[in-house]
Amino acid sequence: xxxxxxxxxxxxxxxxxxxxxxxxxxxxxxxxxxxxxxxxxxxxxxxxxxxxxxxxxxxxxxxxxxxxxxxxxxxxxxxxxxxxxxxx
Amino acid sequence: xxxxxxxxxxxxxxxxxxxxxxxxxxxxxxxxxxxxxxxxxxxxxxxxxxxxxxxxxxxxxxxxxxxxxxxxxxxxxxxxxxxxxxxxxxxxxxxxxxxxxxxxxxxxxxxxxxxxxxxxxxxxxxxxxxxxx
Amino acid sequence: xxxxxxxxxxxxxxxxxxxxxxxxxxxxxxxxxxxxxxxxxxxxxxxxxxxxxxxxxxxxxxxxxxxxxxxxxxxxxxxxxxxxxxxxxxxxxxxxxxx
Numbered sequence: 001x002x003x004x005x006x007x008x009x010x011x012x013x014x015x016x017x018x019x020x021x022x023x024x025x026x027x028x029x030x031x032x033x034x035x036x037x038x039x040x041x042x043x044x045x046x047x048x049x050x051x052x053x054x055x056x057x058x059x060x061x062x063x064x065x066x067x068x069x070x071x072x073x074x075x076x077x078x079x080x081x082x083x084x085x086x087x088x
Numbered sequence: 089x090x091x092x093x094x095x096x097x098x099x100x101x102x103x104x105x106x107x108x109x110x111x112x113x114x115x116x117x118x119x120x121x122x123x124x125x126x127x128x129x130x131x132x133x134x135x136x137x138x139x140x141x142x143x144x145x146x147x148x149x150x151x152x153x154x155x156x157x158x159x160x161x162x163x164x165x166x167x168x169x170x171x172x173x174x175x176x177x178x179x180x181x182x183x184x185x186x187x188x189x190x191x192x193x194x195x196x197x198x199x200x201x202x203x204x205x206x207x208x209x210x211x212x213x214x215x216x217x218x219x220x221x
Numbered sequence: 222x223x224x225x226x227x228x229x230x231x232x233x234x235x236x237x238x239x240x241x242x243x244x245x246x247x248x249x250x251x252x253x254x255x256x257x258x259x260x261x262x263x264x265x266x267x268x269x270x271x272x273x274x275x276x277x278x279x280x281x282x283x284x285x286x287x288x289x290x291x292x293x294x295x296x297x298x299x300x301x302x303x304x305x306x307x308x309x310x311x312x313x314x315x316x317x318x319x320x
Contacts, residue, residue, distance in 0.1 A: 026207070
């Protein structure tokens, strides 16, 4: 059960991180700010997933929930800002 | 009607290299006279635009591998797409522009597709089709 | 406070999904469809979390499965992007109905 949850959340974290890296690479190539914003979003989501592992698996019952929500809000807000600001 | 109906190669060509209708007209002018070599002045006269901006356009498109300088001359250019794929895209563009002018022009003016495309392209792990040279 | 933050994430995910939907319509690139679906699943995840908060513990596994699915969809999008290449064979074999 523990290992299953671990694996799932780490997969999510790894996916986000991969996206972040790919987008950052794209930003380095093309200098389109949209890629930077979305890359930051995925960094945030990776952090969010890691926090989730820590919160639910490593120290259950600890109150990381606000931090988790906050990291999620910041990430998606960055993405939406990028989409609004730079996709036209 | 929709830009999505244009061939993929044509859409890519526009997204990557065509920023204005002027540039499009220059490219197609040279494409339609493959045997002739053109200077900025002769292009400008033909299209009735400024020779100064034509010079820049010619240089840009040479850099992009769409045109090439005539050997032994600094100011003369020809249409010479550097790969068969690019040549196909240019001829596709010529067809599209004669048959569906509005669609092509709209596509040029809706360049956000370009930014969006870089987003999707960022997730492409290998890029063997564009940077081989 | 936490519910408010979670709700914000829900709304922002919905908006991001809408953007990707629009990109999909514009470019006809399936990649964006996957992204749109993924962000909406993240939004759904938030709804399910709220349901579990309201006392229905059955949903907690489902909620995290949905979250997992959201990230798997992003992986699928990336794999698909790299597999399809210049041709769109997969698209034509999937679509049963003539469009």
